[in-house]
Amino acid sequence: MSKRFPTAGGPVLSHTPFAALSSAGLPPAPGNSPADSPPPSPVALPKKHRGRVDILRVKAGRGGKTVTVVKNFVGIGLPEKEQLAKAMQKACGTGGTVKNGQIEIQGDKRAEVARILTAANFHPVFAGG
Numbered sequence: 001m002s003k004r005f006p007t008a009g010g011p012v013l014s015h016t017p018f019a020a021l022s023s024a025g026l027p028p029a030p031g032n033s034p035a036d037s038p039p040p041s042p043v044a045l046p047k048k049h050r051g052r053v054d055i056l057r058v059k060a061g062r063g064g065k066t067v068t069v070v071k072n073f074v075g076i077g078l079p080e081k082e083q084l085a086k087a088m089q090k091a092c093g094t095g096g097t098v099k100n101g102q103i104e105i106q107g108d109k110r111a112e113v114a115r116i117l118t119a120a121n122f123h124p125v126f127a128g129g
Contacts, residue, residue, distance in 0.1 A: 047121045051075065054127040055110050055117075068110055070103040070117070070124075084120060088113050 051074045058067050070088075073081060078098065085103045089096045092112045096105040105113060114124040 049123050050121050052123045052125055053117055055113055055124050056128040057108050057110060058128070065106070066108045068105040068108060068113055070105075070113060071101070073101065084116065088116050091116055 052072065053070055054072045056069045056071070058069050059065070070084075078101075081098050081101070081103060085096050085098050085105070088103065088105050088109070092105055092107065092109040094106040094109065096103065098104075103113075110126060114126070117124040
């Protein structure tokens with residue numbers, strides 16, 4: 001015969017699996033009152049803009065396919081351009097490459113590319129058509 005527990009106001013179950021746990025060694029829970037909040041951190045200086053970059057939509061010489069080209073980088077090397085290109089490819093879900101100091105992303109993805117460049121402290125400018 002199976003053991004049944006009454007559900008209509010019977011005796012309360014005495015065993016709880018969390019009874020043996022203690023909060024010793026744990027950090028205190030965050031509070032909602034201003035007295036519990038940590039002191040404000042010093043204001044971080046805004047990062048300096050790293051210069052203007054042009055974002056172009058190019059179709060010529062590509063078999064009718066549209067490509068987003070980012071050019072006129074100043075002061076960054078090839079490894080950082082490749083890192084930016086990889087982030088752009090991932091965000092846009094398309095392929096791309098770094099050629100002749102320019103980043104090329106397949107498709108018209110100017111808005112996504114501009115968002116990534118802004119996050120990297122560049123000043124993106126839409127140039128051309």
